[in-house]
Every structure is written in structure tokens, then in C-alpha cells.
Amino acid sequence: MGDSKPTLGVGMVGYSFMGKAHSQAWRTVNAAYDLPYRIEMAAIGGRNEDKVRAAADSLGWRSYETDWRRIVERDDIGLVDVCTPGGNHAELAIAALEAGKHVLCEKPLANTVDEAREMVKAAEAASAKGVKSLVGFNYRRVPAAAYARQLVAAGKLGKIRQIRAVYLQDWLTDPEAPLVWRLQKELAGSGALGDIASHIVDLTQFITGQKVTGVSGLTETFIKERPILLETEGLGGSGSATERGEVTVDDASLFIARLDGGAVATYEATRFATGRKNGLRLEINGEKGSLAFDLERLNELEVYFSDDDPATQxxxxxxxxxxxxxxxxxxxxxxxxxxxEHTFTHEARDLVTAIGDGSDPAPSFADGLQVQQVLEAVLASAESGSSWVPVTS
Structure with missing residues (x-):
């Protein structure tokens, strides 16, 4: 990488699970791709000074901050990467955009539709000044998923008729697993719905080019209370249990949907599928063929074409x-x-390329808002018992 390229300083807020994944991307993206900028990992932010200092050392960041506002203010930072829980996304991303910083924000875009709308407004205003923003639905960047999109767009499957998608995990099956932030509505917004169903909604819409227009859903919380720990970290948590607290989000979410291109779909997301660690799978059926993708076989895509020779079809x-x-x-x-981990490198590559050539990266904050509106419709259906709820814009 030539030193003649301009430097793009990155500041990242958050250093746990997603922070580690994003750090890997920023460390490797210049080595993998010829980009218009030389990435400098300028600063990482977090509230706990001991932990964020250690994260800076281990993850490759030049400095650290304990107040995210310093990340936004620093002149050596041109891009802010938001890897915090959803409750912080709106305030942090809007402040960064208004300061003229490009923004990469983890999914889901926000905890509520109202917050997401405000983020879209800020992104649109910033875009008029050349400031770019991207919501981090990283599974679009799996090469097999991106190739699936190419096949559908080229008409290889013909008209898409039916979609089925599941995302299955089991890390909450133990009733003594602690009450981490992902189980608290004020921090996470929702449970399996926002955490993992958002991924399969975005991924199926991306591959098919169709948008969800209405849903009928249900949600369930299997374990109503969990131990509160003195200190929790990551998915599993650490520390000593002192009391029990209420779980205020869904453990599982299931819904059916219609899409604007005429397809119908089923979605299932759960963190109670015993034995399944990160089981994202989808199948898309069209009039001329089908395709199937399984994240646990990330480098593979299954395809079927109706016009193949019947003897070997x-x-x-x-x-x-x-x-x-x-x-x-x-x-x-x-x-x-x-x-x-390569999906995050691809994500960084696409955003930095768009910053360089002035194009609009995808998925945009508007795309993230649309997914949030689907999730809101599912919750409305589940909470009201309504058989059908349209996705409103």
C-alpha cells in the first residue's frame, strides 16, 4: 500500500464481540484490497478505562477514549464505527454524522422506528455534503449470498415464489445464564427478533430484491427471570449472581410475510434451539429454479435449475x-x-470504496429503517394477536 494515499482515520466505539470482529476488518482491509485510502486505526472507545486500554493494545488501535464524544470530535478521525448496544446507536451515529464523519453502524440500526427515522434524516442531510453511512448487515458480504443475489437478478430462478429462512442459536437454553444486556429491552430493543431475525429479513430482501409488506407473527419468552451479575460481559457474562431480574425481550420469534414482488415467506429466529450454535439457513424457490444457503457451510451455495437434463437434475x-x-x-x-470474519473486511472495503468514489453504499440507513419497520410490525402482531399487520413506512 503506497504511502501517497490519503489517510482515513477510524474511530470505533465498543470493544466486545462486534468490536473484535470490526477491528479484524480494519486491520486487514488494506492488505486485502486496493483502496483509495490508507486506513489508520486511530482510536477505540469504551467506558471502562482498564478494559478499553487493554482492547486498544490487543486489537491494534493507536489510542483509546473513555467518552465517545471525544471519538466524534477528534480531527484525526474521519469515520466512526458504532459497535455499541442498540440503545446508543441513534445518539452516537447522529452526532458523528453532524460532525461530518462517515459512519458504519452495527445492526439493527436502532431500538425503535422513531430512532431509526431520526438516523435516516441525519444520514440524508450528511449525504448532501458527501458524508457516507452504512448499516452493518454483514451477511450480505458472504460471497455465496452475494452470488445468490447475482443469480436472482439475472433471472436464473425466474419469478420468486416462496422464501423460508431460519436463524437458530442455543446460547440461552440454560435458565441460569445471566441477564446480559441483550435480554433487556431498554438496551437491546428486542431479543431474537432484533438480534438475529433482522439478519434474515435483510438477507432475504437483498437476495430476492423484494421487500416485506406485511406480517403475522408471534414471540415467546421461555425464561422470564435470570440471575443478575455484578459484572456482565459479552454473551455469556462473568461475575457473581446477586439476585434475579426480569427478561424483557423475546427468546423466539416466528412470522409469515408477504413481499412486494409476490413472494410469500416464513421466518424463524430463536436463541433456544438446543444444539444449534449459529444456524442461519434460507431457501428461495422460483419458477425456474431454487437456491439454498447455510451459514455453517459459508463457502457453498446449493442451486437447482428446472431446465437441467432430467437424468442428472x-x-x-x-x-x-x-x-x-x-x-x-x-x-x-x-x-x-x-x-x-471476512464478511466484516468486505463491509469495510465497500464503505471505504464508496467514500472514495462518491457512490452510495448499501445497505443504507434507510434500508436499516425498513428492516426496523418489519420488526415493529412483527411485535405489533405478536402483542395484539392480530392476524395481519402491514409494514408501514
Whole structure:
């Protein structure tokens, strides 16, 4: 990477699970791709000074801050990466955009539709001044998923008729697992719905090019109370239990949907699927073929075409590792697979490229708002018992 390229200083707020994943991306993106900027990992932010100092040292950040406002104010930072719980997204992202900083914000965009709308307004105003923003639905950046989008857009499946998508995890099956922030509505907004259903809503809409217009759903909280720890960290938590507190979000969410291109869909998201660690799977059926994707087989896409020779017809496995597959030209010879962490590098690549050439990166904050509106409609349906709730804009 030539030193003649201008520097883009990145400041990231948050240092836990997503902070580690995003740090990996910022460390590697210049080595993998020829970008218009040389990335400098200027500062990482977090409230606990001992922990954020240690994170800066271990994750490769030049400095640290204990107040996110300093990240936004610093002249050496041109891009702010928001990796905090959803309750902080709106205030932090809006402040960064108003300060003229490009913003990468983790999904879901916000905890409420109203917050997401305010973020969209700020993003649109900033865009008029050349400031870019992106919401981090990283599964769009799986090469197999991006290739699936290419197949659908090229008409290989014909008219899309039916979609089924699941996202299955099991990290909450133990009733003594602690009351971490992801189980508190004021911090997380919702449970499995916002945490993982948001991913499959965005991913299916991305691949098919269709938007959800209405839903009928239900949610369930299986464990109503959990131990409160003196100190919690990450998904599993740490510390000593002192009392029990109420779980205020859903453990599982299921819904059916209609999309604006005529497709119908089923979605299921749960953190109580015993034995499933990160089981995202989807299948899309069209008039001329089908495709299926399983995140646990990240480098593969299953495809079926109706016009194949009947004697050999069937689902085939496509190994998505060729140099002309999306994103793969930066990596290894065909057959040498990549991993989950590469999706964040691809995300960083797309945002920095858009900053350089002035294009509009996707998914935009408006796209994130639309997903938030789908989630709100699911909750409205579940809470009211209504058989059908339209997704309102």
C-alpha cells in the first residue's frame, strides 16, 4: 500500500464481540484490497478505562477514549464505527454524522422506528455534503449470498415464489445464564427478533430484491427471570449472581410475510434451539429454479435449475471460491475457503470504496429503517394477536 494515499482515520466505539470482529476488518482491509485510502486505526472507545486500554493494545488501535464524544470530535478521525448496544446507536451515529464523519453502524440500526427515522434524516442531510453511512448487515458480504443475489437478478430462478429462512442459536437454553444486556429491552430493543431475525429479513430482501409488506407473527419468552451479575460481559457474562431480574425481550420469534414482488415467506429466529450454535439457513424457490444457503457451510451455495437434463437434475453444490465470485479476488486460490470474519473486511472495503468514489453504499440507513419497520410490525402482531399487520413506512 503506497504511502501517497490519503489517510482515513477510524474511530470505533465498543470493544466486545462486534468490536473484535470490526477491528479484524480494519486491520486487514488494506492488505486485502486496493483502496483509495490508507486506513489508520486511530482510536477505540469504551467506558471502562482498564478494559478499553487493554482492547486498544490487543486489537491494534493507536489510542483509546473513555467518552465517545471525544471519538466524534477528534480531527484525526474521519469515520466512526458504532459497535455499541442498540440503545446508543441513534445518539452516537447522529452526532458523528453532524460532525461530518462517515459512519458504519452495527445492526439493527436502532431500538425503535422513531430512532431509526431520526438516523435516516441525519444520514440524508450528511449525504448532501458527501458524508457516507452504512448499516452493518454483514451477511450480505458472504460471497455465496452475494452470488445468490447475482443469480436472482439475472433471472436464473425466474419469478420468486416462496422464501423460508431460519436463524437458530442455543446460547440461552440454560435458565441460569445471566441477564446480559441483550435480554433487556431498554438496551437491546428486542431479543431474537432484533438480534438475529433482522439478519434474515435483510438477507432475504437483498437476495430476492423484494421487500416485506406485511406480517403475522408471534414471540415467546421461555425464561422470564435470570440471575443478575455484578459484572456482565459479552454473551455469556462473568461475575457473581446477586439476585434475579426480569427478561424483557423475546427468546423466539416466528412470522409469515408477504413481499412486494409476490413472494410469500416464513421466518424463524430463536436463541433456544438446543444444539444449534449459529444456524442461519434460507431457501428461495422460483419458477425456474431454487437456491439454498447455510451459514455453517459459508463457502457453498446449493442451486437447482428446472431446465437441467432430467437424468442428472438435482441440487448441486457450488463452491463459491473462484476469483470471479463476489469479493473472492482478494483472497486465496480456488477451493481455499474463507471465514465468517471476512464478511466484516468486505463491509469495510465497500464503505471505504464508496467514500472514495462518491457512490452510495448499501445497505443504507434507510434500508436499516425498513428492516426496523418489519420488526415493529412483527411485535405489533405478536402483542395484539392480530392476524395481519402491514409494514408501514
Amino acid at each position: 438435482g441440487f448441486r453444490r457450488v463452491l463459491v471460491t473462484e476469483a470471479d465470485h463476489p469479493y473472492m479476488s482478494a483472497w486465496w486460490p480456488p477451493g481455499h475457503i474463507i471465514g465468517w
